[in-house]
Amino acid sequence: MATRSPTIGLIANPVSARDIRRVVANANNLQIADRVNIVLRVLAAAGSCGVERVLMMPDKGGISAMLSRSLARERGLNHHFPDVQFLDMDVCSTVEDTFGATRRLRAAGVAAIVVLGGDGTHRAVARECGDVPIAGISTGTNNAFPEMREPTITGMAVGLYASGRLSDGQALSPNKILDVVVDGRHRDVALVDAVISTDRYVGARALWRTETLRSLYVTYADPGAIGMSAIAGLLEPVGRREPGGCAVELCPTSESPKWSLLAPIAPGMVRPVGISGWQRMGADQAFRVGHQAGVVALDGERELAFDPGDVVTVTLRENAFRTLDVSRCLHLAAADGLFRVSAP
Amino acid sequence: MSTDPLPLKKEDLLRAYRTMRTIREFEERLHVDFARGDIPGFVHLYAGEEAAATGIMLHLGDGDRIASTHRGHGHCIAKGVDVAQMMMEIYGKKGGACQGKGGSMHIADLDRGMMGANGILGAGAPLACGAALAAKYRKRGEVAISFVGDGASNQGMFLESLNLAAVWNLPAIFVVENNGYAESTSRDYAVAVDSYVDRAAGFGLPGVTVDGTDFFAVCEAAGEVIQRARAGGGPGLLECKMIRFFGHFEGDQQAYRGKGEVDDIRANQDCIRKFSAQVIGAGVVKPAELETIDKEARDVIDRAVAEAKAAPAPTAPDLLTDVYVRY
Secondary structure (H helix, E strand, C coil): CCCCCCEEEEEECCCCCCCCHHHHCCCCCCCHHHHHHHHHHHHHHHHHCCCCEEEECCCCCCHHHHHHHHHHHHHHCCCCCCEEEECCCCCCCCHHHHHHHHHHHHHCCCCCEEEEECHHHHHHHHHHCCCCCEEEEECCCCCCCCCCCCHHHHHHHHHHHHCCCCCHHHHEEEEEEEEEEECCCEEEEECCEEEEECCCCCCCCECCCHHHEEEEEECCECCCCCCCHHHHHHHCCECCCCCCEEEEEEECHHHCCCEEEEEEEECCEEEEEEEEEEEEECECCEEECCCCCEEEEECCEEEEEECCCCCEEEEEEEEEEEEECHHHHHHHHHHHCCCCCCCC | CCCCCCCCCHHHHHHHHHHHHHHHHHHHHHHHHHHCCCCCCCCCCCCCCHHHHHHHHCCCCCCCEEECCCCCHHHHHHHCCCHHHHHHHHCCCCCCCCCCCCCHHHCCEHHHCECCCCCCCCCHHHHHHHHHHHHHHHCCCCCEEEEEECCHHHCHHHHHHHHHHHHCCCCEEEEEEECCEECCEEHHHHCCCCCHHHHHHHCCCCEEEEECCCHHHHHHHHHHHHHHHHCCCCCEEEEEECCCCCCCCCCCCCCCCCCCHHHHHHHHCCHHHHHHHHHHHCCCCCHHHHHHHHHHHHHHHHHHHHHHHHCCCCCHHHHHCCCCCCC
């Protein structure tokens, strides 16, 4: 088995879980101090499993500053942590920071990138990470993509993989993606869902008014998920690893839809959604959006406004990027006795 | 269902543009006149931050009260305070909003619900709690809003006010105008918890962070927070991430800012340019309509400055008026 660089990347979004859903839906708030504690747990666990160096995205949202103080305190207590270096980059406090940091981490040859954020943060990393696998930790609002898992375990799995004790085939899983093109001008991706809304502005970004929803495209749809993908999940579940996706046509419940579906579109918000129909999406098959003008929301956030006459297409791609399968890594480690420090 | 491409009617969009453009013209003129030595005292300019005041105040009426900051001109204009009286006040002339005795940092107009700019950092927060308590007793669905900067949010009275508003479930909204600099001190150095939403959550208040240079983001989020407070849902916090075009005060050399930072934000993060591009791009407003407002705003400021310069100064006996208030 090839030995890998025991260097990993880490991107922690300081502003995930800060949007309007805290006001309209009682969504949770994950404080900066909690995010820093998560980073510390990942670092400690990854360090215990062989990671010697971590390259991290700097930020002006408080994580870098508090983490630096915390690491100084921890080292003063003689607690072991990998060497943490912040990437040398300008911080603009937008998604451009995540794009830029991911490109730098990829160029630096890190073994994997640990991501703290919601679906939107993971989308930004996935856009730029190429072959570098992602290990996701949920710190967002409606997270369908990153797992809810104790970060210590994620850190251990990353350490196993980064130190070469698990191979690509053992540790990694392929992921689907939605390729969204607006009139040839803008191109972006979604990891879980792309939604067409009648809004013509980005505004406060989150989606929560069901009467504006017109189309939904998903890479996978879990009936146990929350957010827009839950709509498809409650109609026709699609597995994260199975081929294809699902396209759903939506309409206001006031316009006599074929079906009215109760769906958990945001934390605490179970709302009726009008359904006109749905169909499976095959890979590489471009779906042309029927609505004439509006905004495309990617993984729950309004991103791309389009005008009458603009052609908007959504295409499902398979094997688009790789993620670390944390559960499988730990099961393999247990089976192979990778954590046994002495013979029984 | 509405077929409007934007969340406001055209007349409201034009009103918002006029407000933002008037604030910008007001501040740009003060920048010039202060450098020339025409204006006594200090001024702290709001240019670059217009979308926040405008996007919030669009949801308020005269019965809703606001407590402003030392950087209060934009709040005053957006709340409907007379621009000519503001200019006279800043010039220290009789006929000003406070008869020329307060200056830039004390402009108030209670008829418009503007309780005053405030030179004491963070001091607006407890005032807003008082106004919100009154509103709660009146039961007319009114709210009170406290504006604070990112630096002032470290003040104890701001945190005490969050606590009081939560305990009494007041219709109070705390707006943190986060322009990244507490005077010249970065947040990384001076703020232990950089997210103001975190501070709200510590007191059980919902908070939301928006791009304060995006009028529509501010307007949408503010609408939800304010509507919630009016309906009895209690206090909330809105953090607007924004930038200021000028220094902390006029005369600030801004050595703490990066090279080219101001040029970049004027070119790429100007909230008025963003707004114009959106309303024109959506086909709701024509460029000529905005140009007409640009000219009218310039004319308003020209007249205000001329009136201010021509107005008399307060006299010595005026020092003894307006000192006490009879209730």
